Amino acid sequence: MADVRVLLVDDHPVVRAGLRAMLTEFEGISIAAEAADGKAALKELSRLSVLGEGVDVVLMDLQMGAGMDGVAATAAIRKLAAPPPVLILTTYDTDSDILSAVEAGASGYMLKDAPPEQIRQAVFAAAAGETVLAPRAAALLMNRITNPGTSLTPREVQLLELLATGLSNRAIAKQVFISEATVKTHLVHIYGKLGVDNRTAAIAAATRRRIIRPPGQAG
Amino acid sequence: MADVRVLLVDDHPVVRAGLRAMLTEFEGISIAAEAADGKAALKELSRLSVLGEGVDVVLMDLQMGAGMDGVAATAAIRKLAAPPPVLILTTYDTDSDILSAVEAGASGYMLKDAPPEQIRQAVFAAAAGETVLAPRAAALLMNRITNPGTSLTPREVQLLELLATGLSNRAIAKQVFISEATVKTHLVHIYGKLGVDNRTAAIAAATRRRIIRPPGQAG
DNA sequence: CCCAAGGTCAACCTTTTGATTGACCCTCCG
């Protein structure tokens, strides 16, 4: 049987080199190409496709400094004609990382600090069309199904974003044309759902779970 | 001339593999040993020293999940009899990271997403006793000298970091063993220097200016 | 059709923050 052909997508040259070295040592895996961000990954896929050289698995990092990030790239790849499975290989295992990856159509979620043998198995599993999840990812998805009521509404996320810019309750109220009382009501709900009791903790929690972008970030 | 002997310190197997692969491809560089955290790095240094095998450069990550972190390890290495230069190679370039690394005695600060050629040059420069800084690190230190009045003190940055985790004034006070009154004093100074008038705005401003890392980011 | 859920608002009270002033102690440096 031919090698499993992998496309590496990671913005860190160092990490790409590490994965390349690690994977090529395994029997049955070869690196088809590498890309530093989502746009480059799509370009590589189409380039390889016209050459008739398929890609069996895309190994994708989620956090990428510049260019299209991992979630957007995964979604874009899933819209291709014959999309290869996308296996997320990233550093963090926060709720929102996992959820947005799964929602974008990833067929697996692994952590970079997993033992090489586990990464090898995950690549083969993904290539075979199976779903492979890190323990925390699996647990999170189970939990989502058993008790779904804890997610923030769009309105709450909107206020959270304004909160993170440093606005006072009054300023937020003016911004979205509601009363300060309503802002407080929303905030109380938000604190409850996030399990915190003040605005800075809410920002920290929401940022960690990637519900919102870090304060002062473009977007 | 003999190879530059490098000690890799990073908690990530993938990253270590990447650096090993990348550096050994270069003429004149060889890997003396690897370590997954600060304690292991010190052990490796003493082990190599009794074998009479010197280390010319320590390549050190700052963020390491468990064990002694990069700053503490750097400080510990600088206290050795004949300390090798420590070149920081990390993911983040916030003021706080850069300053604490430099204060700990690092002789260089590079980012992991730097091109391989730059990393190679940095290793040789550090081995030759030179100081090598990423652009943002250099700019920060220059700025320190040209206008010192407007910059935050280390203490203020420390409180800012705790602030960003969502702690109350009282909780911050307990954390650093000072009174709540002193925390307030510091915060007033911080607000003045950042040009804001509340804690959430301070977090947003400090994050935007990269004085601190985004809330909830691994450190 | 009705109810659940989301969004809106008010009144009230407690706690936390923010602002000001003034003070004491260090250390570094001219």
Place this chain on the structure above:
DNA sequence: CGGAGGGTCAATCAAAAGGTTGACCTTGGG
């Protein structure tokens, strides 16, 4: 030696945020 800057603390007042209760309106799905 003497000041400047940094760190520490207290007291006080004003402002903002946090928590609770209850209410009204709209909309979508059982």
